[in-house]
Amino acid sequence: MTFKRTLGVCYYPEHWDEAQWAGDAARMAALGLTWVRIGEFAWSRMEPEPGRLDLGWLDRAIDTLGKAGLKVVLGTPTATPPRWMLAKHPDMLALDRDGRPRGFGSRRHYCFSHRGYRADCARIVTVLAERYGPNPHVAAWQTDNEYGCHDTVLSFSAAARDAFRDWLAQKYQSPQALNRAWGNVFWSMEYAAFDDIDLPNLTVTEPNPAHVMAFRQFASDQVAAFNRLQTDIIRRHSSSPIAHNYMGNVTEFDHFAVGADLDIASWDSYPLGFLSDRLAVSPEEKLRHLRQGDPDMQAFHHDLYRAVGRGRWWIMEQQPGPVNWAPWNADPLAGMARLWAWEAFAHGAEAVCYFRWRQAPFAQEQMHAGLLRPDSVAAPAHDEAAQVARELAALPDVATGPAPVALVFDYKSAWAWDTQPQGRDFSYFRLMLEMYKGLRRLGLSIDILPPDTADLSPYGLVLVPGMMTLPDSLLAALARHRGVAMVGPRSNSRTPDFAIPVPLPPNLPGLDCTVARVESLPPDACVPLQGGGAFRHWREKLEGTATVLDRAEDGVPALMDAGGLRYLGGWPDAVALDRYLRDACAKAGIATEPMPGSLRCRDSGGRRFYFNYGPGPVTHRGTTLGPAGVHWTEL
Ligand code: GAL
Numbered sequence: 001m002t003f004k005r006t007l008g009v010c011y012y013p014e015h016w017d018e019a020q021w022a023g024d025a026a027r028m029a030a031l032g033l034t035w036v037r038i039g040e041f042a043w044s045r046m047e048p049e050p051g052r053l054d055l056g057w058l059d060r061a062i063d064t065l066g067k068a069g070l071k072v073v074l075g076t077p078t079a080t081p082p083r084w085m086l087a088k089h090p091d092m093l094a095l096d097r098d099g100r101p102r103g104f105g106s107r108r109h110y111c112f113s114h115r116g117y118r119a120d121c122a123r124i125v126t127v128l129a130e131r132y133g134p135n136p137h138v139a140a141w142q143t144d145n146e147y148g149c150h151d152t153v154l155s156f157s158a159a160a161r162d163a164f165r166d167w168l169a170q171k172y173q174s175p176q177a178l179n180r181a182w183g184n185v186f187w188s189m190e191y192a193a194f195d196d197i198d199l200p201n202l203t204v205t206e207p208n209p210a211h212v213m214a215f216r217q218f219a220s221d222q223v224a225a226f227n228r229l230q231t232d233i234i235r236r237h238s239s240s241p242i243a244h245n246y247m248g249n250v251t252e253f254d255h256f257a258v259g260a261d262l263d264i265a266s267w268d269s270y271p272l273g274f275l276s277d278r279l280a281v282s283p284e285e286k287l288r289h290l291r292q293g294d295p296d297m298q299a300f301h302h303d304l305y306r307a308v309g310r311g312r313w314w315i316m317e318q319q320p321g322p323v324n325w326a327p328w329n330a331d332p333l334a335g336m337a338r339l340w341a342w343e344a345f346a347h348g349a350e351a352v353c354y355f356r357w358r359q360a361p362f363a364q365e366q367m368h369a370g371l372l373r374p375d376s377v378a379a380p381a382h383d384e385a386a387q388v389a390r391e392l393a394a395l396p397d398v399a400t401g402p403a404p405v406a407l408v409f410d411y412k413s414a415w416a417w418d419t420q421p422q423g424r425d426f427s428y429f430r431l432m433l434e435m436y437k438g439l440r441r442l443g444l445s446i447d448i449l450p451p452d453t454a455d456l457s458p459y460g461l462v463l464v465p466g467m468m469t470l471p472d473s474l475l476a477a478l479a480r481h482r483g484v485a486m487v488g489p490r491s492n493s494r495t496p497d498f499a500i501p502v503p504l505p506p507n508l509p510g511l512d513c514t515v516a517r518v519e520s521l522p523p524d525a526c527v528p529l530q531g532g533g534a535f536r537h538w539r540e541k542l543e544g545t546a547t548v549l550d551r552a553e554d555g556v557p558a559l560m561d562a563g564g565l566r567y568l569g570g571w572p573d574a575v576a577l578d579r580y581l582r583d584a585c586a587k588a589g590i591a592t593e594p595m596p597g598s599l600r601c602r603d604s605g606g607r608r609f610y611f612n613y614g615p616g617p618v619t620h621r622g623t624t625l626g627p628a629g630v631h632w633t634e635l
Helices: 018-031 056-067 083-088 115-132 158-172 175-182 209-237 255-259 271-277 283-288 297-308 336-346 380-392 411-419 428-441 472-480 574-588
Strands: 006-010 035-038 071-075 138-142 242-246 264-269 313-318 351-354 405-408 446-449 461-464 484-487 514-520 534-543 547-551 557-562 565-568 570-572 599-604 607-612 618-620 623-625 630-634
Touching: 006 380, 018 056, 018 380, 035 056, 035 138, 035 351, 056 071, 083 115, 115 209, 158 175, 158 209, 175 209, 209 242, 209 255, 209 411, 242 255, 242 313, 255 297, 264 297, 271 297, 297 313, 297 336, 297 428, 297 446, 313 336, 336 351, 336 380, 336 599, 336 607, 336 630, 351 380, 405 428, 411 428, 428 446, 428 574, 461 472, 461 574, 484 574, 534 557, 534 574, 547 574, 570 574, 607 623, 623 630
Parallel strands: 006 035, 006 351, 035 071, 071 138, 138 242, 242 264, 264 313, 313 351, 405 446, 405 461, 461 484, 484 565
Antiparallel strands: 514 534, 534 570, 547 557, 557 565, 599 607, 607 630, 618 623
8 A cells, every 4th residue: 555645734613713714724725735633622512502413514614624625534522522411421520540530621521431421422423424424525534532641541430340340240250260360369359249349449558460450451442442432333424544643652551452443543743742741761861852852752653653553644633833731841943843744754654734723822722832823823833834745745655664673562561560560660661662762773663563463574673572471472473583582571471360470481482591580670770781781670580591692790691592582681771772782683684773863764665764853963974964854865
């Protein structure tokens, strides 16, 4: 499949006087945009009172945009139930861990398990799908908006508890089987009936990790079921592709499971917001990339969502200027709205849509920039988007082939690390991003793979860090793999029911290596390695007869190998990781191109794209790129 690279924007016709719509649409088209996403928060205007629909304005908005030559992405409005919905379903709100309702007055105020709310969602989605499925201007759909945003996957409501009990009964069939699987003999936690089982909050001290993990899987399944309810309806009335807009660093539900019901994965990329708000990097790095964003965070998600979308993915919302929601909200460097778009295209994006068209002078996001200022004058990103639109004419097609290196990403492992961190500052996501950064510093293009991947043959090097339970399909693929694979730390260290397996981990095919002991370390401690660098946060003591490739300074094996299958017994710092990756690439015959400073690259369709995320110019292979510079060469 090849696709055209396109641009788009998020638009809220209900925020503006109808007299402005045609002028806005004409300007969007003149800018070179293809897509306009609308509708995802407009339920109170679509249905002002229960059962009284008012869709005339939406008909006219779609018509106006369509006649200007734009294609509409229509969002279902289920992330913002109107106030009357609460009168209808007073118990539809999610409850937080302390049992408090998460009330009306912003968005995402619903519990995924509430049957009455689900029925109302099915009703409004049916109305929209029937009416707009045949509309030629509606060329794509978006379900809901950012599942999981504002910490909304886990709900401790009565609806969730009842649904969880049903889910457990289906899975375990008898309370005795559940007791055995969870080890409930410990602390006399045995249950006689599924209806005795509560959600794992409000316990005196920590609940059983197996109970927490079951609840996490249940909550993730509820998100997938909620989404599937909508996709099933839309597909009955429309053949246009369906997307959802995922987020950055959200691991509370299994995106691969949700993605299985969608045609396109999309995500909302706010590089400066992420750097300020949710990245565990040093203060020096935060300052260095203040106006550019972390050089790897976006790329990581591009690769992750390419996997979630089985090859098809978009940016549904691209930061256009300062946002309003991070601890600090810097203005991007001139050129970044262009660079971010090109980096997405280099990773295979079909579309990049900026958020939003015009800055809203009212309500929660009045401090959030758009392509236009509130007075409709073009903001800086407007002209950068126009530049990208002109440049796309020269490179219109998306083409990606397999990368030489793969990283396996597993949402369940993120839950497992949360559930049993063993060290206070531990995070699966952070470990994954550090591994990814190590690969990017070597100039490598990376594919991210789902945990049930059964074929690793396209990849010279595969990394499987921190994956708590390896499915049999992945173990079999590792056994067959001819290249190098580096598994660990902490990988294959739990059974599916969250017990320690015997034989002890990692128990990998053909590799005689056992984790005999583990320890977690506070931030300032480390275990130096004989080859240079150190383990931080986490260290394992390895035993066995496999070849020792590196040892800690105390002599204990740190990295062991049998025929290319390697086990890594700790969380390496950048120096150690760099050594291990270079060595693995050399063994696998993969060429590396170490990146100076904050330069990064990505191969796509016979070209290598370079991006300068640094605050100053950088010279590499005879080319100097200024800040926010983008450059590509033929391979
Ligand atoms: C996203 C969200 C948008 C808007 C944006 C602001 O999380 O989907 O509706 O709130 O953030 O940056």
